[in-house]
Structures are given as C-alpha cells and as structure tokens.
Amino acid sequence: MNKEKTTDILHILGETIAPGKSKTINFNIAKLYTSTKVEIPVIVERSKNAGPTVLITGGIHGDELNGVEVVRQIIAKKINKPARGTIICIPLLNVFGFLSMDRYFPDGKDLNRVFPGTKNGSLASRFAYQFVNEILPHVDFCLDFHTGGASRFNAPHIRVAPDNTSLIEYAKIFNAPFTLFSKNIKKSYRSICAQKDIDILLFEGGKSQDNNRDIAKEGVEGTMRILAHLEMLLPHFEIPIQKQDTVFIEKSMWIRAKYSGLLHIKVPYGKKVEKGEELATITDPYGKMRHIVKAPNQGYIINVNEAPIVYKGDAIFHISQKLP
Numbered sequence: 560m561n562k563e564k565t566t567d568i569l570h571i572l573g574e575t576i577a578p579g580k581s582k583t584i585n586f587n588i589a590k591l592y593t594s595t596k597v598e599i600p601v602i603v604e605r606s607k608n609a610g611p612t613v614l615i616t617g618g619i620h621g622d623e624l625n626g627v628e629v630v631r632q633i634i635a636k637k638i639n640k641p642a643r644g645t646i647i648c649i650p651l652l653n654v655f656g657f658l659s660m661d662r663y664f665p666d667g668k669d670l671n672r673v674f675p676g677t678k679n680g681s682l683a684s685r686f687a688y689q690f691v692n693e694i695l696p697h698v699d700f701c702l703d704f705h706t707g708g709a710s711r712f713n714a715p716h717i718r719v720a721p722d723n724t725s726l727i728e729y730a731k732i733f734n735a736p737f738t739l740f741s742k743n744i745k746k747s748y749r750s751i752c753a754q755k756d757i758d759i760l761l762f763e764g765g766k767s768q769d770n771n772r773d774i775a776k777e778g779v780e781g782t783m784r785i786l787a788h789l790e791m792l793l794p795h796f797e798i799p800i801q802k803q804d805t806v807f808i809e810k811s812m813w814i815r816a817k818y819s820g821l822l823h824i825k826v827p828y829g830k831k832v833e834k835g836e837e838l839a840t841i842t843d844p845y846g847k848m849r850h851i852v853k854a855p856n857q858g859y860i861i862n863v864n865e866a867p868i869v870y871k872g873d874a875i876f877h878i879s880q881k882l883p
C-alpha cells in the first residue's frame with residue numbers, strides 16, 4: 560500500500576465525517592421510470608485512530624448474491640468497525656441488476672467493463688464516473704466480491720495480475736484456497752485501480768443467483784485476515800486461521816462438453832484430480848449414450864458447471880494446468 564490518503568475530516572459524497580464517527584450515505588444514482596429514487600447505501604465507519612481507508616464492495620454484477628452476502632456479514636458482525644482508519648462498505652453496487660437478478664445495468668452495460676466511466680454517458684457509465692471521482696479518491700485498498708457467471712460455480716479464489724508483487728503478498732494474507740493469476744480486463748474496476756495505484760483484491764466464489772455459506776465464510780474470513788494485517792481489525796475478534804496456504808494457479812483451461820446432453824458431475828469444486836480421472840458423465844435422455852468426461856491433466860478443479868444440461872462446446876470445468 561502506498562501512503563495512506565485519509566487525514567482528518569473525510570469529505571465524501573457531499574457529507575462530512577469526522578474520525579470516530581460513522582454514517583450511512585445514500586448515494587443517489589438515478590431514478591426509475593416511476594420517479595422513485597434509486598439510492599445505494601454507502602456505509603462509512605471511522606476510527607478515532609488514523610489509518611488507511613479500505614473499500615469493500617459486492618454486487619457489481621447484480622445477480623452475484625454471494626458477494627453481497629459477504630459484505631452483509633462483514634457489516635452485521637461489525638467487522639467493518641475499524642481499530643484504525645476507515646472502512647467503507649457498499650454491499651450492492653448494481654441495485655438494478657439485483658432487483659431483476661441480472662448481471663447488467665438497465666442500459667445493457669456490464670458495470671465492470673465501463674470504468675472509469677463518463678460524466679454524460681449512459682447509466683452504467685455515469686455511475687462508474689461518480690464512483691471513480693467521488694469514492695475512489697479516498698481509498699487506499701479495495702476488496703471486491705464476485706461469483707461465477709450463470710451456473711458455473713467458482714472454487715473460492717483471489718484474482719491478481721501476475722506481475723503485481725504487492726497484490727500477490729496481499730493474496731497470501733487473504734489466503735483463499737486458491738489464487739489465480741489473471742490479467743486485468745480493460746475498463747474493469749481492477750484496471751482503474753491499477754491505473755490509480757490502489758491495491759485491489761478481487762474475490763471469486765460460488766455462482767450467480769445462489770448463496771453458499773462456505774463461500775461466504777471464505778470471503779469474510781479472508782477479509783478479517785487482511786484487516787488484521789492492516790491493524791484495522793478490532794482486538795476482540797479472533798483472526799481466522801486457514802489450515803493451508805493459498806494455492807497459486809498460473810495457468811488454467813476450460814474443459815468443454817464434447818456432446819450435448821444431461822450433465823452429471825462426479826467431483827466437488829476445489830478437488831485435486833489426476834490425469835484421466837472421471838470428472839462427469841454426459842448422457843442422452845433415452846439411455847443410449849453415456850460419455851465420460853476425463854481430466855486432461857493433473858490439476859485442481861477451480862470451477863464446476865452445475866447446469867443439469869449442456870450443449871456441445873459448453874464450458875463444464877475450469878482446471879489448473881501447471882501444479883505449483
């Protein structure tokens with residue numbers, strides 16, 4: 560982390576928050592057709608003791624509930640009350656998508672592909688612009704919670720760019736079961752943070768439109784480990800211990816269905832499998848065909864497609880290719 564930005568009084572979204580104070584700011588982003596205001600609660604907790612500002616976000620994709628759940632638990636358990644510095648929580652960035660259980664904004668845009676946004680662009684772009692200009696300037700460190708798309712269930716992991724040594728160290732501290740090296744996608748939240756020299760860990764776990772307890776636990780406990788490292792976790796919390804060190808995954812590939820049919824998964828997410836191991840079967844509805852999906856190499860299963868039926872070519876497993 561670079562030099563901490565927060566000094567004394569925090570001026571954010573038109574509000575003033577002194578050290579030791581907390582405030583929920585309703586970030587007014589738009590109006591519905593019905594003239595109903597759409598407001599995003601931004602929950603700010605400040606310690607009297609000076610320190611960094613951490614921003615914790617979920618629901619950038621409106622249907623990724625597990626991420627919203629992680630931030631909800633952090634607030635409900637009062638983990639967001641810092642021993643020093645400031646913690647800003649935004650559990651739900653895309654309220655529109657949350658209402659309709661959709662990844663996108665009503666303008667059809669993926670919020671995570673329009674950063675840094677434009678002042679007079681379409682809805683998602685305007686929102687990104689306000690976020691970048693009114694919230695990010697105050698922030699030293701970001702944690703952003705996601706899930707796999709559609710029915711694809713991600714093993715809990717952190718994503719970092721392979722060349723960012725500072726983030727690799729933070730990923731070790733977060734200590735999710737896996738850490739994936741992945742380049743920053745253009746116009747994503749991660750890429751704008753990289754441009755502005757703000758450290759960000761992106762967490763992936765579970766699948767969209769689903770809420771999994773084990774995944775939420777990984778997200779919350781990793782956050783606690785990061786906050787403890789930053790000396791921001793209040794002393795009455797016990798720092799959760801992870802039995803194993805995070806497994807770094809440098810290279811991975813998608814295993815695709817060779818046939819269309821009913822998909823029967825045989826291995827749990829996160830499992831280390833051997834080359835040739837049976838991972839799933841694909842059958843037809845008539846009991847004639849039974850195709851065995853085998854592991855192309857030894858590796859960890861980091862995503863499992865939980866869809867009951869697949870088309871030929873659909874991604875069914877994400878597997879690591881080079882064991883650490």
Ligand SMILES: [Zn+2]
Pocket residue numbers: 619620623704705706
């Ligand atoms: Zn996402």
